[in-house]
Amino acid sequence: MTNTPKNSSTPNSSPTMTSTPNSSSTNWDAMKHQFMQIWQVLAALVLIYMVFFILSPPFRNIDTLLSIFGQASILAILACGTTVVLISGGLDLSVGSIFAVVGVVVGIALAEYELPVYAAVLIGLAVGTLLGAFNGIVQVVTGVPAFIVTLGGLTAYKGFAEILASGRDLSRFPDSFKVLGSGYLMPMIIMFGAALIIGLFLTKTRLGNHTFAIGGNEEVARLSGVKIAKSRIYYYMIGGLMAATAAILEVSKLNFAMPARGQSYELFAIAAVVIGGTSLFGGRGGVGKTIIGMLIMQTINVGLAYMGVGTSVQRIAIGAIIILAVYWDVSRRRSR
Amino acid sequence: MEKNEIKHLQKAKNILEARGISKHYGGIKALDDVDLVLRDGEVLAVVGDNGAGKSTLVKAITGAISRTSGTILFDGEEVRIDSPTDAKAVGIETVYQDLALVNEISITKNIFLGREIVKDNILGRVFGVLDFKKMDTETRDLFKKLDIRIADIYRDAQAFSGGQRQAVALSKTVLFGKRIAILDEPTAALGVRESKMAMDLVASLKDHGLSVIMITHNMQHVMNYCDRVMVLRLGRLVAVRDVKDVDGDTLVGLITGANKSKVA
Numbered sequence A: 001m002t003n004t005p006k007n008s009s010t011p012n013s014s015p016t017m018t019s020t021p022n023s024s025s026t027n028w029d030a031m032k033h034q035f036m037q038i039w040q041v042l043a044a045l046v047l048i049y050m051v052f053f054i055l056s057p058p059f060r061n062i063d064t065l066l067s068i069f070g071q072a073s074i075l076a077i078l079a080c081g082t083t084v085v086l087i088s089g090g091l092d093l094s095v096g097s098i099f100a101v102v103g104v105v106v107g108i109a110l111a112e113y114e115l116p117v118y119a120a121v122l123i124g125l126a127v128g129t130l131l132g133a134f135n136g137i138v139q140v141v142t143g144v145p146a147f148i149v150t151l152g153g154l155t156a157y158k159g160f161a162e163i164l165a166s167g168r169d170l171s172r173f174p175d176s177f178k179v180l181g182s183g184y185l186m187p188m189i190i191m192f193g194a195a196l197i198i199g200l201f202l203t204k205t206r207l208g209n210h211t212f213a214i215g216g217n218e219e220v221a222r223l224s225g226v227k228i229a230k231s232r233i234y235y236y237m238i239g240g241l242m243a244a245t246a247a248i249l250e251v252s253k254l255n256f257a258m259p260a261r262g263q264s265y266e267l268f269a270i271a272a273v274v275i276g277g278t279s280l281f282g283g284r285g286g287v288g289k290t291i292i293g294m295l296i297m298q299t300i301n302v303g304l305a306y307m308g309v310g311t312s313v314q315r316i317a318i319g320a321i322i323i324l325a326v327y328w329d330v331s332r333r334r335s336r
Numbered sequence B: 001m002e003k004n005e006i007k008h009l010q011k012a013k014n015i016l017e018a019r020g021i022s023k024h025y026g027g028i029k030a031l032d033d034v035d036l037v038l039r040d041g042e043v044l045a046v047v048g049d050n051g052a053g054k055s056t057l058v059k060a061i062t063g064a065i066s067r068t069s070g071t072i073l074f075d076g077e078e079v080r081i082d083s084p085t086d087a088k089a090v091g092i093e094t095v096y097q098d099l100a101l102v103n104e105i106s107i108t109k110n111i112f113l114g115r116e117i118v119k120d121n122i123l124g125r126v127f128g129v130l131d132f133k134k135m136d137t138e139t140r141d142l143f144k145k146l147d148i149r150i151a152d153i154y155r156d157a158q159a160f161s162g163g164q165r166q167a168v169a170l171s172k173t174v175l176f177g178k179r180i181a182i183l184d185e186p187t188a189a190l191g192v193r194e195s196k197m198a199m200d201l202v203a204s205l206k207d208h209g210l211s212v213i214m215i216t217h218n219m220q221h222v223m224n225y226c227d228r229v230m231v232l233r234l235g236r237l238v239a240v241r242d243v244k245d246v247d248g249d250t251l252v253g254l255i256t257g258a259n260k261s262k263v264a
């Protein structure tokens, strides 16, 4: 399910002590290491899919596979942002409510002000990013923990969305907007695009690399000269931006906006991140894993539904898997 | 005029002067009016019992914690050091006790943490895209120069032994420490062989043009590797000696307070 401790089981014997550096293996080994970590979660996904494939005849259908991807994609985009925040050792419980605000704002921009689609989209993305920045700034300035600040955001942003939406009919959007989120293909393309961009950000850029350092050991990072506060604000901005992207796609898909949307999405996102194998304690993880984690969740949901299992039992199953994934993470840390 | 010149010359020999450094935590005086002088090219030992204030002194000097009071002179000029970044800017590189490496990131990334090299193109300048090839090469060159035998530089730091990790941390002072290396218990928790390896590295810092402040509990290391030694007890400076003028027993006496002594 989750990646095993590659290097923790044999802490002393693992590093090679050769005096002749073999430069040719540099990137290969690093890439192999990455792949080894991700393939185990991938194997779990395939295994779970196979189980439902065997157990349930209606599951054996390409449309089922597409609907799994379809359901996963919008939430997976949101979860990519959550991945960044969790790797940095942070937590964002407010993204579901940011999702609601952005949905309503974009709805108003399109239905009431009849702004062009690109303008509505840009406004939506900007609002999400600003709310994310606000999460980060409040934490950095006040020193109140992420859990509390974003829990406050969870309810406050929701209330904000309700005020904005009250007395408004947010539906009937232009056709050019509906293209974004309808069908399976566009959301999937945007999901893979978002994952690719955030993956490159995390692995290739300075700010992205600092995510792991800050989440791994904030004090060492600070003493090394890493700008902790500024970086953290950026990570929450990415969380907000991804929530906004997801919200825009969903509003487009549903062809209406309402403040009740996005409810519990922050928890689904955290669940997918953790199931994928990103550490809840920061310092390790990646967006590829999160996409697979989200696919695992949706496969289980869809699979159980096809077998006639109700949503309540689906929730219990997902809950059990989350605990299992975190248990795995905790025991891995303890063995170090 | 002449007098001024002599004064200037004497000052120039002190690369670092910390004057009247205090750090109070509420009522606790972790550090009380301590002076530290580091001469150009020397290795200065700082000794003292657990809780004497050694780590606090280091952190107060490098700006890792705020000072309650005290001023710092670098090359005879007063400098503002309010953060570790300020200290690095004047050429002071520090290996903090228990806070040297991030376990979760690779050796190369640890070496360059906070000072990453970005690509020399638009991607590097605009998006901060890193030049891993260059950083890997520099890391390898550095390890070769210092005879540190670690090939798996892309591996997470946590995979390495205490001695290897300390070697990596010490190597950063050579790469980035333009003037001064400050080491907080570089051999703590190391075995005999690893300890020797680490101290050989410390000894080589001098050859790389660094003046060194080293905190240690090992009197043998003071005697064998250091030029002068200062003793802290309960947050106060109790003695400063040339190493050739003291022996291990005298030092232990100063550390525990068994024999009283005036500041030299």
Ligand SMILES: Nc1ncnc2c1ncn2[C@@H]1O[C@H](COP(=O)(O)OP(=O)(O)O)[C@@H](O)[C@H]1O
Binding pocket: B025, B028, B029, B030, B048, B049, B050, B051, B052, B053, B054, B055, B056, B057
């Ligand atoms: N953050 C802090 N809050 C309160 N007291 C502290 C803090 N940091 C250090 N101290 C106290 O300051 C004293 C000196 O600590 P330290 O410099 O770590 O000693 P040493 O490095 O010599 O063992 C100790 O009594 C310690 O308890």
Ligand SMILES: [Mg+2]
Binding pocket: B054, B055, B056, B097
């Ligand atoms: Mg100490």
